[in-house]
Amino acid sequence: MIVIDDLTVTSGAFRLEGVSLEVPPGSYTALMGRTGCGKTSLLETIAGLLPATAGRVIIGDRDVTRLRPADRGLGYVPQDGALFPTMTVAEHLSFALRVRRKPRTEVSARVADLARQLDLVRLLDRRPRGLSGGERQRVALGRALAARPEVLLLDEPLSALDDESREELSAVLAGIHRETGVTLLHVTHNREDASRLAQRILRIEDGRLELQPPQP
């Protein structure tokens, strides 16, 4: 569950004021809005990468407003993935577990699981350079999921993909949501993606959030 309570975010000239929202546990929620309306800033604030000027962020039953990103128990997939150029796909998938000093057997079992789930088995030794857009997004997704976060934040994961990869990754996202029950918050400006994948659609309009009725 994600609860945002009367949150104010300031980032440069941009300001989002008094925003409140609730993402129910295990739900798939899309966050929509025009380019530059603050979707990414809101996501970064939930992730702890941008400080909240006022208000609270609650994940699960913990107030994480003052916690470091590392302690918030979430997975974050930024736009275009932001993969690590020096690491192989396998190293991406094991990253969060190595940081947590998990035993080697546990790490390799988890990497194998994720690789199967995300269809990355034959790419494990490759580096990001030369991967397709869809492959990159699957690696970024696997990297974020590895430590089994409560909450997964996705920033326009489908926007830079061709139609075929878009279909594929949409199916992967739906599968992940079904199988893991992770709470998903997916930022997009594409209405079609939002209504196809999400159970709920939130919209930022003029600095306020509105819940949209589900499309028929």
Place this chain on the structure above:
Amino acid sequence: MSTARPRARRGATIHLGHLGGADRLFGASLWAVVLLYVGLVLAMLVADATYTSPAAILEALQRSEIRDALELSLLSSTITAILSVAFAVPIGYLLSRQEFRGKTLVDSVLDIPILLPPMVIGISLLILFQTPAGRAVEKVVPFTFEVPGVILAQFAVACAFAVRTMRVTFEAIDPRREAVALTLGCSRARAFWWVALPEAGRGALAAGLLAWARALGEFGPVLVFAGATRGKTEVLPSTIFLELSIGDLRAAVAVSLILVGAAVAVLVLARLLGPRRVTA
């Protein structure tokens, strides 16, 4: 579909279409200026090379004072290069990642060693070590007219070049990757060690090579602060100066060519390894 990014282009090429007579004249004059300067640089090197012979270089290398100078040059430049990278990495990282009050000032101060006349750096070091604080340091490690002084004089200049290179390197690395590492459980320090630094590896190597080349050629500050005592604080640039002052041009040129060879080797390596643009 491949999204492999093309290599960063060094400059944009424009297609001009059909050229008229005036355009050709303009193009020709650009080339004339390029050829004039490139020609000057190459002519200097050719003149050096034809003035001396491999035998003369070998002969120079057999003289014990020149061998001592060569050894001290290689040793001190290598230590300077390592120290410079050790300082340049955190400085370059901080400057590329954080905004703080007085950043412009810090940035300008870091350029001072590049802009100051080399002699002035030597004199400043000499005076610094005459202050009470400087004298206290000298009691523990003697710098003035000693080997550590050679290294400090080289470091004072070379480090500024390494800092520039490391800053460019870190600025070219997308900070969002470190942000992602933070959400994956990293502390800021670990995000630096695991994500940013491995990516900066080539840049660090280029910074080290530039610092090394700069230190190898450093003359003014070394002469003023550490002296040019034969067999003690003499480095190769001091050898050239000493040989010239006693009229042995042949030995001076032979030593020069050793320095030219080292500089060319470093330049080629730095170009091959460097970040998108190496500032020298």
